[in-house]
Amino acid sequence: MxxxxxxxxxxxxxxxxxxxxxxVWSDPAGGSHIEFESxxxxxxxxxxxxxxFFFLAEGLRLREHRGKIFDLDVVGRPDTLTVLxxxxxxxxxxxxxxxxxxxxxxxxxxARQLATLDHLSGGRxxxxxxxxxxxxxxxxxxRGGYLEYADRYSRANDFIQTAxxxxxxxxEEFASIAGTRAAGAPIAGAIDPGLYRHRSRFFDIxxxxxxxxxxxxxxxxxxxxxxxxxxxxxxxxxxVIFTRHSTLEDGKVFYADIKRRLAKYGRGEDELKVYxxxxxxxxxxxxxxxxxxxxxxLQQVSGQGAIAFLEQVWGRDLSGxxxxxxxxxxxxxFDNTSITRGRVRHTKDPRATATExxxxxxxxxxxxxxxxxxxxxxxxxxxxxxxxxAELDDFVQxxxxxxxxxxxxxxxxxxxxxxxxxxxxxxxRGVYRTEYSGTTLRDxxxxxxxxxQSDWAKWREAAQTEREEG
Numbered sequence: 001m002x003x004x005x006x007x008x009x010x011x012x013x014x015x016x017x018x019x020x021x022x023x024v025w026s027d028p029a030g031g032s033h034i035e036f037e038s039x040x041x042x043x044x045x046x047x048x049x050x051x052x053f054f055f056l057a058e059g060l061r062l063r064e065h066r067g068k069i070f071d072l073d074v075v076g077r078p079d080t081l082t083v084l085x086x087x088x089x090x091x092x093x094x095x096x097x098x099x100x101x102x103x104x105x106x107x108x109x110x111a112r113q114l115a116t117l118d119h120l121s122g123g124r125x126x127x128x129x130x131x132x133x134x135x136x137x138x139x140x141x142x143r144g145g146y147l148e149y150a151d152r153y154s155r156a157n158d159f160i161q162t163a164x165x166x167x168x169x170x171x172e173e174f175a176s177i178a179g180t181r182a183a184g185a186p187i188a189g190a191i192d193p194g195l196y197r198h199r200s201r202f203f204d205i206x207x208x209x210x211x212x213x214x215x216x217x218x219x220x221x222x223x224x225x226x227x228x229x230x231x232x233x234x235x236x237x238x239x240v241i242f243t244r245h246s247t248l249e250d251g252k253v254f255y256a257d258i259k260r261r262l263a264k265y266g267r268g269e270d271e272l273k274v275y276x277x278x279x280x281x282x283x284x285x286x287x288x289x290x291x292x293x294x295x296x297x298l299q300q301v302s303g304q305g306a307i308a309f310l311e312q313v314w315g316r317d318l319s320g321x322x323x324x325x326x327x328x329x330x331x332x333x334f335d336n337t338s339i340t341r342g343r344v345r346h347t348k349d350p351r352a353t354a355t356e357x358x359x360x361x362x363x364x365x366x367x368x369x370x371x372x373x374x375x376x377x378x379x380x381x382x383x384x385x386x387x388x389x390a391e392l393d394d395f396v397q398x399x400x401x402x403x404x405x406x407x408x409x410x411x412x413x414x415x416x417x418x419x420x421x422x423x424x425x426x427x428x429r430g431v432y433r434t435e436y437s438g439t440t441l442r443d444x445x446x447x448x449x450x451x452x453q454s455d456w457a458k459w460r461e462a463a464q465t466e467r468e469e470g
Contacts, residue, residue, distance in 0.1 A: 008396050010431045011403030011445070012423075013053045013095075013275060014046035014415055022279065024299040024409050031412050034076055036086060041412035043087050046094055049419035050433050052444055053095030053126060054087065055222075055405060056080045060101065061137045065308055066317065081113050088121035095441030097126035097222055102156035104132060104141045107203055111163040114219045115211040123215030123440030128222035129238070131156050153229050157460070158202045160221065160237050164453035166209045167218055169196045174212065216442050218450040226254075235261035235272065236460050239447050242405065243276045246380040251276060251400030264466060266459040273402040273445055278380035280406060282417055286383055293382045296409055297373045306369040309376070313350045313357070323369040327361050389425035396431070 016039060017023040024030060031038045043054040058080045062069055080098035087096055096117065100110060110127075118125035131152035132138070147155060174193040194209040223234040224242035234241040235258060245254045251274075259269050281296060283289030301309075303323035311318050315333035332350050361371045381388045395401045408414025426432035438444045 007393075007431050008399075009433065010392055010396050010426055011273070011275075012046075012049065012051045012432075013055055013097075013403060013405045014042060014049075014051050015055045015057070015277060015405050015407045016042055017407055017409070017411055022300060022407055022409055023411060024296065025411075027299060027410060029410050029413060033411060034078060036083070038412040039083050039087060040090055042408075042415055043091055043094060043096075045413075045415045045419055047091050049415070049423045050436060051094055051406075052403060053097045053124075053441060054091075055097040055126075055128070056083060056099065057128075058099040058101075060104065060132065061140055064136075066311070081117060084125075085117055085120055088117065088124065091121075091124075093124075093436040093444070095124045095126050095220065095444065096121055097128055097220070099128040099130055101132045102129050102159040103147055103152055104138065105159075107159055107162035107198075108166065108205060108207070108209075110159075111166040111209070112211055114163075115167060115214045118214035118216050118219050119211070123442070125214070125216065125219035126222055126240075126441055127219050128224065128242070129156055129160065130224060150229075153233050155202045156233065157237060158200050161453065161457055161460075162198050162200070162203050162205070164218060164456065165196055165198055167213070168453050169194050169209045170212045172213060216440050216450060220441050220445065220447065231258055232261060234258065235267070236265045236463060237456075238272060239442075240273045240275055240445065243274060243401075245400075246276045246278050248395060248398065248400050251395060252398060255400050264459075264463045266455070270446060271448070273447070275403045275405050276380075276401055277405045277407050279409065280381045280388060280418060280422075282383070282385060282388065282421060284384065286387065289382045289384065297377065300409065301369060301373045301376065303369055306372040309372050310368055313353050315350065321368065324367045327358060327368060327371065385421040385425050389422050389429060392422075392426065393429055393431050 025033070031041075039056075046054050059077055062076070080100065084096040084098050100114075114125055114127050131147070170193045192208070193212070196209055197206040198204070220239045221237060222240045222242065223230070223238035225231065225233065226244060231241075241258060243251070243254055245251045255274050258272065258274060262269060262272055281289050281293040283292055306323045307318050307321060310327075313332070314328060314330070316328075316330065318328055321328055332354055357371060357375060360366065360374065364370070364374070366374065381391055383391070392404060396403075406415060406418060408418075423432065427434055436444060442448070442450070
């Protein structure tokens with residue numbers, strides 16, 4: 001065994017899967033996605049496994065397919081911040097991260113809610129900043145519509161800068177006495193706590209921020225985005241970036257690219273952590289794990305689900321086709337790209353995708369369902385507890401990742417087996433903590449102290465100027 005003092009440590013996090021084709025909601029072991037008990041169980045399992053954070057995605061509108069609620073999904077999701085606030089009371093160490101859109105929320109509202117969560121949890125709040133790209137979701141909001149692609153990241157950058165100003169609007173000396181003063185007692189000093197004024201392209205707000213500095217001052221900022229603009233946004237503004245690159249070689253390329261972008265923002269390599277979302281299937285032998293993986297994929301992709309997935313690319317009603325038969329031989333409808341609404345589209349060119357899929361299906365003599373199972377395969381790690389622990393360790397040592405977000409296929413108990421069987425293997429290898437060492441999420445991620453807004457803005461503006469001149 002190599003010298004463990006020189007080995008990088010593996011970090012883990014947990015994702016509550018929610019609405020997607022990963023969750024096997026029809027399994028008898030599957031539980032509610034609304035009841036608090038489900039959130040509590042998974043969060044406490046992750047904390048028992050000494051994970052960094054518990055992560056909630058968020059959908060701002062129910063997904064629709066061919067104009068109707070897509071009833072093959074788990075339907076419904078309570079408010080993210082409310083759930084995380086409740087979890088703060090039943091956990092002690094694990095970070096609490098929520099996805100919240102910078103396109104439709106407002107800075108004052110969200111900064112106040114996140115600062116409150118950071119206080120309630122003792123410094124464990126995190127915000128996954130996303131941009132929302134469709135008018136379908138925007139119909140739920142007063143402004144409606146949507147922002148063009150370039151404007152979404154511009155607004156997100158402006159949003160974060162505004163939120164940082166609010167979080168820092170209380171001077172440090174006032175934060176220590178806030179909430180303990182007698183009613184009506186004066187505050188000495190010339191600086192008014194909470195006073196702010198922000199004018200920019202997207203926001204023109206002024207007032208007094210009512211929440212004193214929280215334990216982390218800035219909740220940890222997460223970002224998910226694989227485009228060049230998304231990577232640049234993360235390099236300048238985020239503490240953690242999510243990625244879909246779950247193979248070793250792809251991960252190493254992504255890791256090197258995102259880390260090299262940090263210097264122009266005055267940041268060191270360890271100031272932005274890379275966490276891919278991954279799945280796992282365990283067995284007592286490799287053969288058993290692979291058999292279980294096949295069974296899970298059949299549960300994840302039903303016949304109806306396979307047809308609906310194909311319809312997103314073909315843009316047509318394919319309900320008359322047999323999911324256990326060959327791919328449709330009809331042309332795509334390029335004018336009906338919104339056949340599914342409320343779901344992120346990872347397919348940018350339907351024609352190229354259809355051509356690729358036809359080639360895969362022909363080569364393997366695959367049915368529609370078999371093809372969908374193959375092209376949507378999500379089991380990143382399949383094996384015994386010891387083999388999976390070795391693979392996770394290898395990814396970290398080869399600098400393909402800093403940590404992993406585990407996405408169980410069952411809610412809420414899908415994480416239990418991993419915690420019981422894989423975590424001890426990682427600890428035996430000397431690459432995983434045996435207790436929490438910090439008091440805040442920022443501590444446990446190894447991020448160091450927060451970065452002041454003025455310093456962050458200075459480097460961001462310098463980088464922007466460099467891009468424009470280059």
